[in-house]
Amino acid sequence: MKRRTLLTTGPLAAALVAGTAACSGKIQTNQGGGGGASGDGTTIPQLTFPSEVAENVAGIKNFNPLSPNATSRTYFYEPLMIRSSMNCEIVPWLATEFEWASETTLIFTVRDGVTWSDGEPFTAEDIAFTLNLKKEFPGADDIGLWNETFGAPAESVTAEGSTVTIEFSGLAAAKFDSLITAKIFPQHVWGEVGDPVEYVDEEPVGTGPFTVGSYNGRQLVLARREDYWQADKVAVQELVLEGNYDATNAALKLAAGDLDAYWGEIPNPEQAFASKDPELNHFWYAPAGSTVLTFNLTKAPFDDVAFREAISQGIDKDEISAKSTYGVMAPASQTGLKLPYAENLLPEAYAGQDTVIPFDTAKAEEMLDAAGYAKGADGFRTLTDGTAFAPKFMVQAGWIDYQAAADVVVRNLQTMGINASVQTSPPEAVDQHKKDGEFDLLLEYLHGGCEVARNLGSKLSSDQVPTADTVFANVGRWIDPETDEIVAELSGETDPEAQKELTGKLVEVMMTQFPVTTLFYAPARMIYRTDKAEGWPSEEDPYGTNSEMLMIMTRLVPPSA
Template identity: 65%
Template sequence: MTRRTTRSHPFSPLALSALATTGVLVLTACSGRIQTNQNQPAPSGGSTAGTDALIDQLTMPAEVAENVGGLVNYNPFSPNALTKVYFYEPLMIRNSLNCQMTPWLATGYKWEGATKLTFTIRDGVKWSDGQPLTPEDVKFSLDLGKRFSALDTAGIWNDTFGKRATDVTVVGSDVTITFSGNAAAKFDSIIGVKILPKHVWEKIDDPVKYIDKDPVGTGPFTVGSYNGRKLVLERRADYWQADKVKVQKLVLEGNYDATQAALKLNAGGLDAYWGEIPNPQVAFVDKNPTLNHFWYAPAGTTVLTPNLTKAPFKDVKFREAYSQGLNKDEISTKATYGVMKPASQTGLKLPYAENLMPEEFAKKNTVLPFDTAKAEQLLDAAGYKVGTNGMRTNPDGSPLQIKFTVQAGWIDYESTVEVIVRNLQAMHLDAKTVKSAPDNVDAQKKSADFDMVLEYLHGGCEVARNIGSKLASDQIPTKTKVQSNVQRWNDPATDATIAQLSGSTDPAEQKKLVGALVDTMMTQYPVTSLIYAPARMIYRTDKAVGWPSAEDPYATNSDMLLIMTHLKSAK
């Protein structure tokens, strides 16, 4: 699965209704909520037993690219921040697999309808300079996006996936955001906002450009040292949940390719890694099954994406036909060594989202089977006949050619497309692969100058913002921006469903609305689901145990703060 670069995928937000309590969340409803007790089998796993002794040091890859190494900046809004994880904390953390919530700087929350959201802010938290965290800090952090639109990463102050906020108020320990209309689908983005110290940041004229060299955060670590290459973080003894954090020093160093990472992991120079290592079972686990482990949680879905503005791809019968003839098991083997399994055509991440499945699909195998004969029958019936040259033509007899564009150097994508093009050719479709620089592929997505590409369908907890964003007409790419709806699905009924789902907090209504989107995926084939895309965790257990696994899927690699509170010393 080696690729030119490691790509990360943001997890999509979800709205819930709950009662705000002290230290406890009582969940009642959510927009497209996903829950499950079912876990996928793990290729290997580490013991969750351990001791309360401190772990002297863990080493992980640097968060910042090497080409900006040496620039000291901890501003969480900067693309080149040395770390965005360990200093500035969020209000809450949600597990993107089972959507369970962990209170963090907020102990609880409640929705009033879908237009007013109140958080209860935790008492007793101190900033690293000794001053107390207050609800005013939270209000200040939320208000920053109103003053500086570039900092509105949660979309609180715009109308994307829910109505914009009108104000943020503080009453006692509560911080309330009032919206101009339904804003339920903004929830996960809001809980992920980094909370900043007002007493420091209110003195900064332009927080967008601010170079933060001395971070004052609520997080579990402070800066120990940085030499331009290696960032050493040191545990805060006065952290508000210091009893749960056992890592004394955390070293963030290096950007590793697959070969380097495998060597470092096997030698003990790295304790965990999130990038791609081809065949991690053989390259890593088999070398020491007692200490070496990996778990690739399903983060979303890799989807075949046609250009719906062009013939023959705008024909649903054509899309249905080729979707039946794709060998997803071979794609899994070629692209991921069989680690990531074929994905459901529903767009839902199964089995984690089984509770959202419409009744008509609940008992069916929604992974489209590989059936070339059926695909050819459907193509024949739709008028795409085989011509004298052995290749199919359009119904009007004109040549039918397919260029599948793929990012050069993204090896797993190249392997996937190799299988797909061979499958298309087996259906007597004149298909070929066109490798292009990733920036050029992005340009084609913006201009709709492509036939087929591979895309990612988000698999987080907010269905309105994963399947929804893939199908919403306002998410069609612009001339300057790649957005989720690369295939350019444009249907008013779908837009209406997504709008309703974005503002719904009623579970029964949510399931009905999700069902409408699932039906679109299953009957219209706007994109074709291939295999689940991974959130990778490759780790050693000689120093620390308690890493997430299929047996204990409490977090993914995007939840390192939460992981830090679960790790225990192996000694």
Template identity: 60%
Template sequence: MVTKRVSLVAVAVGASLGLAACQSSTAGGSGAGGDSGMIKQLTFPSDAPNTIGGLVDYNPYSPNALTKTWLYEPLMVRNGLSCEVTPWLATDFEWTDGAKGLTFTIREGVKWSDGKPFTAKDVAFTLNLGKKYPGIDRAGLWNDTFGAAATSVTAEGNQVRIAFGGNAAPKFDELIKLQILPEHVYSAVGDASKYIDKNPVATGPFKVGSYNGRRLVLQRRADYWQADKVKVQQLVLEGQFDAAQASLKLRSGQLDAYWGEIPNPQRAFVDADPKTNHFYYAPNGTTVLSPNVEKKPFTDAKFREALAPAINRQEISDKGTYGIMKPASQTGLKLPLAAKLLPEELAKQETVTKFDPAKANELLDAAGYTKGADGKRTNPDGSPLTLTFSVQAGWIDYQAMADVIVRNLNEVGVTSKVVATAPESVDAQKKSGDYQMLLEYLHGGCEVAKNLGAKLASNQIPTKTTILPNVQRYKDPEVDATVEELSATVDPAEQKRLVGDLVNTMMTEYPVTSLIYAPARIIYNSDKAVGWPSEADPYAQPSDDRLLILTRLRAPGSDS
């Protein structure tokens, strides 16, 4: 059986979005390029760590790379919101033998920045480097973490074939993100993870113009394989800014986009000039309440369920995110973006738990957690019921959320308190399991087996040395079997059925309690460029899909 899962629709969708952006833009603005849509310059914060000093290194697999975005390119770009795939250096892919073989068709006509042709051999070379030097195997291609390890990678003509020792479907997302290296350069450097690349030879939209130790200037490549879509003539990467600095630089025009957090961006930035100042916080995953299900009373699923309606999610959003992020679905999926994965019986139901203290009281009573004359509840055996909420000191949003939750629980008679400790102390509690409640993140990526599945799988419970996704320590052999099946299939109907089983676990067992969606942020000016992703046009996940965003940007007033 051959299964193909590439969405070339994404190309057409992107084109229409780009057109819509140009039609809706306003004339004028610094750097406008008339009908050509060209933008003279955009300035973004530096990609590089703030500890590297003036070290010159463009190796995308180095922790100290000056940029990991704009020079070396991936095989494909998957929209982190819609999960549609946009072909990039690869134009197509096919799964074969279930999910034991994967073939990429490599784009022809692409040139490296030194003029040499890019070929399938460069792709095979890069993937095989991960076997020799595990430090660059970011996709886990050569190990059995979430899918079987590869047994071979070969290139023939314009195709690259990967053979796996078993089903490897969950590796896809990370695999297509791997940045491809030129064999004619990197074959002579030894361990590619340690190579200092001072003169990058890449396929990307820019080449290095200058770097003075703090300011990296990138110049548009006229010979880039999709140069007609790149309208930014010069990209400047400079500085790493805290919220206050970023807000000032955005308002003054010294920054054109920022991907960090600015508290209350509406008031701090947008209100200063609503015509050009904007932000888009897309749902990237879910902030969840993680109880330790190995400790009473959280061993009782009825107790976990009863707490859910006691929590005011809108107030959590207001206090933790200034009302920006919406209350999250208990399914563990990002809705409505992932609605196609929902079981039919849930498709038309409200899956965000309603704030209903009366319902919480009713469920607690029914589960045997009775309320005494003092208004405080006890365990079914009559012992005192007291909960401690561990939260990272200094994490202002988490602390604000925890305060709301604890107040809500006390209001329904569940005696609770917040204990703020150093973030590393909370990490230690996750590893040891020595906690009752804490806030956690449930990743909302497109490979559900690696995200929601990992949150529920017993082999993903943290160890004494490593934090793994199943912090709450949930165990169910049937769920483990479902995750294993989901990891092994690329059939959409089977995926939907299996995801439905995981969703049912979330909705009935409450292994974690969904609170609000967690953001992927972009805060930007539209005076020099339009076509940014927005809630109206969510064509890209704003923090990760930056190459895709680049191909949509145009000068204000241009006709595209």
């Protein structure tokens, strides 16, 4: 008998992890994309955002979202669904609902009444065509549908009427979040382009809310589609994308009203921007994941859990937050989960507890002494065999927040008697050391997304160790067969309660084995003005982040009187 599960919103949705996508049964979601224009004729004439394309490739006209230098990859081609990175709610988009008919069969129901921007009807065949194109041209499989990454590969994708059915070769629940992000292409256009990765798309035909108004190589002007399938929810008539601004210029542009929103880093946004006009100037740095201290677990003493735990105890995360983020981002939970948004995933043993490892130098030193890392005549600690060691903390040059964090960590290590120093290197050099495993300590990002198997799990899975060519998530080289089994089981699990239990086992690894040490939450930045538009995500209404701009466009309304 199939189990029908209603979609849960808010923090509880995080407890479903892949489970909202993986329950054996049908999930009916609400049919709209959120709030938006009031429908009484009021509009937002124009908003200006930074360009989506890097300055060094500005001038290229290519709207292919598979291109690394797409002029825009947000506003033309749409996904099946949008999952809020904050509350994990799944919002229907080109698909209105989905059903796991079995553990290996996923069925999407396609929205009626959608047209492509050239007037042709959008159909289930367009979805099947797009997904099968990723099989024919593996370079286009940006969602991992046809490979074995976090779940079994697809065997077939077929369309019939208003449904699309995906048959997998095995358990594939953890593929859901990436699958629903696939940008859907029109078969009547893209069926003739050959390799989609190589296609230069100068005149996009999409289902999205905008069409190209003009582009002069610097400024892209998008015009609202009157026939967009949810046009009544899009109040913005014209969207201007221009400029690649540094923090100083962005703050000036925002203050002058020449820029309405910005996603880059502005140090101390409260002082630099919000305080200048508290009525109109706002920011929200939502937690997207965690910045973590990564040990090279293949080298002594970092292969010793007692050493790692002591280090975690002796690092001042409050000071790191203050120095790196001006206190905007809170110290991160050692669980690896994004709290409080995923608090319902916490196992009973940690529920209601402060899972940020407290700063206690004296306790850290006691732990190091007890573990055999004694101080030598020079005051610095040696390895357990008496060998001197002086670890290098590798940090990317120009990454101001990472450099500030590294300075505090190294000072904390020296206070504990560890002869550590900072080694500043170009970002590409740091990536190379991640690939070859030649490092002692460095900082990394741990994604806080809703698919725990793909995020926390990838940081701990042995098949995610970097290769000579690719930086995968398990940079520290945590190798543990039991952990691998947990991640594999979680990747295919369809029952929410079982998912929570398995997530709890990964939390236990983080809390007791310290494969990485979490420092502070990493931000998804959103800095904005409210003189032209209201309805932006905020701490009070955390419905999404800058990763969900399509959804945000349906929530923006003209400012209230």
